[in-house]
Amino acid sequence: MEDNMNGIEEKKKPKYNVPALDSAFKILTLLSRKKFSKSNLTEISKALSLTPTTCFRILQKLEELSIVRFDKSSKRYSLGPYLVVLGERAKENQFDISVIIPYLESLSEKTGLTAFLVSRIGKNRSTIIAKSEGEEFGINVSVGRHFSVIDGSYGKCLLAYLEEEDAVELLHSNEGLRSMSSEEIQELIKELPTIRENGYATTFGEYIDGIVGISAPLFNTDGSVDMAISIIGMTAQFNDKEIVKMGELIKRIGQEVSFKISGYESKK
Structure with missing residues (x-):
């Protein structure tokens, strides 16, 4: 017992x-x-x-x-x-990354946008660990660049699958790219269930002027989330319908990747 x-x-x-x-x-x-x-x-x-x-x-x-x-x-x-040696050996031993990179390449080819993989590091930070830059509208991102775990559409994905008290604590730390008011923090907290329902998160210029981001979570075996796949482009390229279309695309890819790397199968 x-x-x-x-x-x-x-x-x-x-x-x-x-x-x-x-x-x-x-x-x-x-x-x-x-x-x-x-x-x-x-x-x-x-x-x-x-x-x-x-x-x-x-x-x-x-x-x-x-x-x-x-x-x-x-x-x-x-x-x-x-x-450099340690990095190469880490890449060789990271089955997850070798599986995910072809999906990033496919995503950037289909959209013309930059696609990248973000992983949480510790409690408060996240970093880009792989990328594929689109030829048409690609925006340069740097592998290894660190962010606050609450930043961007990828940050929203990570927050949405945390325990609520942990998400609230991180948001109130206000260590992100932009300083949020109490009202903005509350609005984002209210948005988290919608992100889980939709299966993807979006930002539209609120973190970096003129930049739209769309991200989907990658699930571990137990349904927790430490990584997200993302695409970024210019806000002028998108209307609401196109954002939803891109969101559904990246959601499907995220679900397929999650199943391959952890066996997690989404019910949605």
Whole structure:
């Protein structure tokens, strides 16, 4: 019999914090951003609120492992060559991505738009991990670029399948591309059930002027969502009927991809 049948509540696993590891990951994430791709010790420690001594020790170890590179002449750090090796091995071992990329290519060919795959990273962030740029109306996006988990149509997809209290907490953190008022946050919270019902989410210039985004969730085996596929274009290219048509297209593709990578079969 299950423990809860005997009146015993299941205990949550404790969360362990490893400060040095957490700081090392933050350093690598910072150096992956264009603005900080070549930064000195002061810039890195200030941006991450780390003491220069702690920051220097971590950078030294990362440099020893060729995970970061130090230029003696400029005294600046950048991402190191061994990350290329790790990245290639990660791609080789990521069955999900190898399955999804052909769908992104097909989607960009059918629409002429840029199609990309977004994955949640940790609690608050998301990143682009694969893309296919359309030849006709493609908008350039950068693989590896980080966003707040609440940003864009892909953020709406991720939020829609979270527990409501988690979604509300993330929205009230207001760490996205645009600062939202309390009224706007409430409107978005009310929109989340509609997103689940429709099977896709849209944005129309509210995050980036002139840009429309349409995204569909990719489901895990248990119905949770950590990834979304998206297309983006110019608002001038779309009317309401075209957005619905694109939404239904990306929804169908998302359902097919979800079934292939996790066996999850949508009922809608």
